Amino acid sequence: MSNAEPRWLSDEDQHVWRQIIAVINMLPPQLERELQRTHGLSLHDYQILVQLSEHPEHEVRLSDLAEATQQSKSRLSHQMTRMESAGLVTRRNCPTDRRGAYAVLTEEGRRVLEAAAPTHVASVRDHLMDLMTPAQKQVVGEAFTTVANHLRPTGRPMTCPSLTNPDQTPKAAQPSPSGA
Amino acid sequence: MSNAEPRWLSDEDQHVWRQIIAVINMLPPQLERELQRTHGLSLHDYQILVQLSEHPEHEVRLSDLAEATQQSKSRLSHQMTRMESAGLVTRRNCPTDRRGAYAVLTEEGRRVLEAAAPTHVASVRDHLMDLMTPAQKQVVGEAFTTVANHLRPTGRPMTCPSLTNPDQTPKAAQPSPSGA
Numbered sequence: 027m028s029n030a031e032p033r034w035l036s037d038e039d040q041h042v043w044r045q046i047i048a049v050i051n052m053l054p055p056q057l058e059r060e061l062q063r064t065h066g067l068s069l070h071d072y073q074i075l076v077q078l079s080e081h082p083e084h085e086v087r088l089s090d091l092a093e094a095t096q097q098s099k100s101r102l103s104h105q106m107t108r109m110e111s112a113g114l115v116t117r118r119n120c121p122t123d124r125r126g127a128y129a130v131l132t133e134e135g136r137r138v139l140e141a142a143a144p145t146h147v148a149s150v151r152d153h154l155m156d157l158m159t160p161a162q163k164q165v166v167g168e169a170f171t172t173v174a175n176h177l178r179p180t181g182r183p184m185t186c187p188s189l190t191n192p193d194q195t196p197k198a199a200q201p202s203p204s205g206a
Numbered sequence: 207m208s209n210a211e212p213r214w215l216s217d218e219d220q221h222v223w224r225q226i227i228a229v230i231n232m233l234p235p236q237l238e239r240e241l242q243r244t245h246g247l248s249l250h251d252y253q254i255l256v257q258l259s260e261h262p263e264h265e266v267r268l269s270d271l272a273e274a275t276q277q278s279k280s281r282l283s284h285q286m287t288r289m290e291s292a293g294l295v296t297r298r299n300c301p302t303d304r305r306g307a308y309a310v311l312t313e314e315g316r317r318v319l320e321a322a323a324p325t326h327v328a329s330v331r332d333h334l335m336d337l338m339t340p341a342q343k344q345v346v347g348e349a350f351t352t353v354a355n356h357l358r359p360t361g362r363p364m365t366c367p368s369l370t371n372p373d374q375t376p377k378a379a380q381p382s383p384s385g386a
Binding site: 032033034035038039041042043045046047048049050051052053054055056073095096143144147148150151153154155157158159161162163164165166167168169170171172173174176177178 | 212213214215218219221222223225226227228229230231232233234235236253275276323324327328330331333334335337338339341342343344345346347348349350351352353354356357358
């Protein structure tokens with residue numbers, strides 16, 4: 027952006043970039059169609075249920091949830107209202123943290139996540155993972171780890187401090203909703 | 207989706223999938239922030255300008271544009287209204303095709319695309335392409351070509367038939383807005 031002469035992509039890089047942006051454009055709608063059809067969930071709904079299920083006490087500060095799912099706070103707020111109406115989450119204030127409300131996974135939300143996870147993992151296999159060879163998956167994993175770490179905002183604790191049990195690893199608390 | 211027993215991802219595949227979905231979640235907003243800040247364009251705006259610039263006569267049927275940019279027709283229609291107000295595109299009906307209106311790139315749209323392209327290519331380099339080695343880029347390109355071809359709807363002509371000049375390759379008509 028600061029150079030006078032733009033550094034255009036080579037033809038090879040242009041091709042690679044176009045394949046990546048095509049997948050970025052097409053994969054989430056495909057995964058979402060299958061989640062919607064079978065479980066009435068958007069992909070963001072699913073990602074939020076996963077985020078909540080993986081944190082101790084099954085809750086995450088709303089501002090951190092917005093960051094984790096790359097949504098504006100106002101968009102997330104609308105989504106929370108919808109998910110709350112569906113009984114999937116509740117909202118509560120944290121007594122030791124004035125920075126706002128927390129989203130909490132309900133029993134119903136956990137039940138829906140467990141029901142949807144097999145659909146989602148099958149979609150992820152059918153439309154992405156099973157289309158790659160083991161060698162390709164390894165290289166893609168390495169390359170995208172670098173990219174994701176570059177893009178990720180610097181981490182902050184995402185749980186209400188008084189409720190974090192350091193002896194409880196996030197994964198130990200619930201069955202793994204493998205697939206995202 | 208049809209099997210009784212879900213085929214959960216292995217730990218290795220789960221890791222790869224999470225890196226991919228993290229990039230899918232984080233990269234477009236990052237690219238969009240930089241386009242918005244410097245040129246007032248959303249990423250969808252930019253992608254639409256590129257699509258139009260690469261087709262003969264700089265026009266594409268709206269239904270095909272919705273498909274190409276993976277937006278609902280109603281969402282695209284709102285976007286078209288906004289882009290039309292900004293003078294970037296116009297809409298017109300095709301006399302030989304009753305299937306609806308076409309979007310047409312304006313001179314102003316072409317000017318804005320040419321101005322924004324260096325910003326966008328720098329963003330794509332900084333946040334993705336330059337973070338990968340040549341070997342990684344090659345493997346990612348091969349793997350994502352397979353995935354994109356799998357996800358892509360079967361092709362149909364995207365231009366108003368009477369206006370397609372078969373001697374004019376799409377790229378010959380305009381400077382390459384490299385970068386997407």
